[in-house]
Amino acid sequence: MTVRRSWAEPWKIKMIEPIRMTAPEHRQEAIREAGYNTFLLQSDDVYIDLLTDSGTSAMSENQWAGIMLGDEAYAGSRSYRHLCEAIEEIYGYPETVPTHQGRGAEHILSQILIRPGDVIPGNMYFTTTRFHQEYAGGKFVDVIIDEAHDPASTHPFKGNVDLAKLAAVVEEHGAERIPYICPETNVNLAGGQPMSMENLRQVWEFCRPLGILVMLDATRALENAWFIKQRETGYQDRSVREILKEICSYSDGATVSSKKDNLVNIGGFLALRDPELARRARALLVAFEGLQTYGGMSGRDMEALARGIREMVETDDHVRARVGQVEYLGRLISEAGVPIVVPVGGHGVFLDARAILAHLPQDHFPAQALAAALYVDSGVRGMERGIVSAGRNKETGDHNRPRLELVRLTIPRRVYTQSHMDVTAESVAAVYAEREQVRGLRFTYEPPDLRFFQARFEPIEA
Numbered sequence: 001m002t003v004r005r006s007w008a009e010p011w012k013i014k015m016i017e018p019i020r021m022t023a024p025e026h027r028q029e030a031i032r033e034a035g036y037n038t039f040l041l042q043s044d045d046v047y048i049d050l051l052t053d054s055g056t057s058a059m060s061e062n063q064w065a066g067i068m069l070g071d072e073a074y075a076g077s078r079s080y081r082h083l084c085e086a087i088e089e090i091y092g093y094p095e096t097v098p099t100h101q102g103r104g105a106e107h108i109l110s111q112i113l114i115r116p117g118d119v120i121p122g123n124m125y126f127t128t129t130r131f132h133q134e135y136a137g138g139k140f141v142d143v144i145i146d147e148a149h150d151p152a153s154t155h156p157f158k159g160n161v162d163l164a165k166l167a168a169v170v171e172e173h174g175a176e177r178i179p180y181i182c183p184e185t186n187v188n189l190a191g192g193q194p195m196s197m198e199n200l201r202q203v204w205e206f207c208r209p210l211g212i213l214v215m216l217d218a219t220r221a222l223e224n225a226w227f228i229k230q231r232e233t234g235y236q237d238r239s240v241r242e243i244l245k246e247i248c249s250y251s252d253g254a255t256v257s258s259k260k261d262n263l264v265n266i267g268g269f270l271a272l273r274d275p276e277l278a279r280r281a282r283a284l285l286v287a288f289e290g291l292q293t294y295g296g297m298s299g300r301d302m303e304a305l306a307r308g309i310r311e312m313v314e315t316d317d318h319v320r321a322r323v324g325q326v327e328y329l330g331r332l333i334s335e336a337g338v339p340i341v342v343p344v345g346g347h348g349v350f351l352d353a354r355a356i357l358a359h360l361p362q363d364h365f366p367a368q369a370l371a372a373a374l375y376v377d378s379g380v381r382g383m384e385r386g387i388v389s390a391g392r393n394k395e396t397g398d399h400n401r402p403r404l405e406l407v408r409l410t411i412p413r414r415v416y417t418q419s420h421m422d423v424t425a426e427s428v429a430a431v432y433a434e435r436e437q438v439r440g441l442r443f444t445y446e447p448p449d450l451r452f453f454q455a456r457f458e459p460i461e462a
């Protein structure tokens, strides 16, 4: 008989934030008022908020202490220096360009490197990344492996770049039209799926002789490092700190949204090796973000961020607990027989709404309806990632019909306990047991762009 050995979070709770418990009748009314769109709920009406893991982390006592020590000098802030030191030490980049959040860094990078007509390959698009590439006159081309689009494929590195696809893009457009490639670590829209170190190295070795820069989206590089440690031969005995540094060694720079891995509520940066490129970035920074020594963050933001960067890799225990909690929720939901995307990724569990609500056609928005039903059942807030998020085809006016019709349950870092995960899994199982009761939805208001944020719906009568 094997002895059971549980593990728990490597922290204890010093300060708590009360959350409101509500009755089903209250939630029924709240979701109706929100037009059956979880984005339009008031957070006071939410019990367990799994809408996003962006900017929702809990800071440590050390970070809060840093808030009090932030240097608010307009120029030459000591907190900026601390941030530069942390980034150089942990990520390995000598040049730090601070920004208000990830998209600020993407904006600056796109503006300094992309000329109209250029092509930027990447492993599946990210919304703001692609926006800024196109805004600068470039075109995004997806070079992720095919397995990333299949919810049932158990490939261990579903975030990998397909080198044959990349070579074909170079063949078609010529290396001179490709200023850089943007490999995203732990690909968000694929469900938090990692790249392997081998793949990162191959991309680097392929691009260097062609003069194509490698600019990582390293927003979720820590979670990616953890998966490399778990799944890639030769990394079992390396610390995530070492692995993260090696990931970044195969790149010329990176954009980072610090609202994710870095354990702060706001912030981001562009990090570079080339001082000349950094000089050009800073010239734009002062116009769009702020002076080069704060770039849209306050001194205390930078101080808490510098501490968050060191803390995330101080030992492997933090990331083990972070990804472990996501896996824990995934396992509970899976064991209840509910179909989810596998393997479970780094930041959330994705429910397969198409399979769960098989009685609803995709045009009745099964994932939207499932997210609303889950909220009414327990006050757990997830978000739709399916046909509503995919929007309409600009030419035909018809819905884009993505293969993946999902409800995303995203877990904030260090905020909820395993008991909150138990409650969430039990609620998913309860809704699943009553799934035939869930009715489809139709629009009562459909915004022209990014419709998922503000759209309103009503149930379709049986």
Ligand SMILES: *Cc1c(COP(=O)(O)O)cnc(C)c1O
Pocket (backbone or CB within 6 Å): 054, 101, 102, 103, 104, 126, 128, 129, 184, 188, 217, 219, 220, 256, 257, 258, 259, 260, 267, 268
């Ligand atoms: C969140 C995110 C961004 C954008 O960052 P913001 O801080 O929200 O502007 C970019 N890339 C990835 C992979 C992200 O998860």
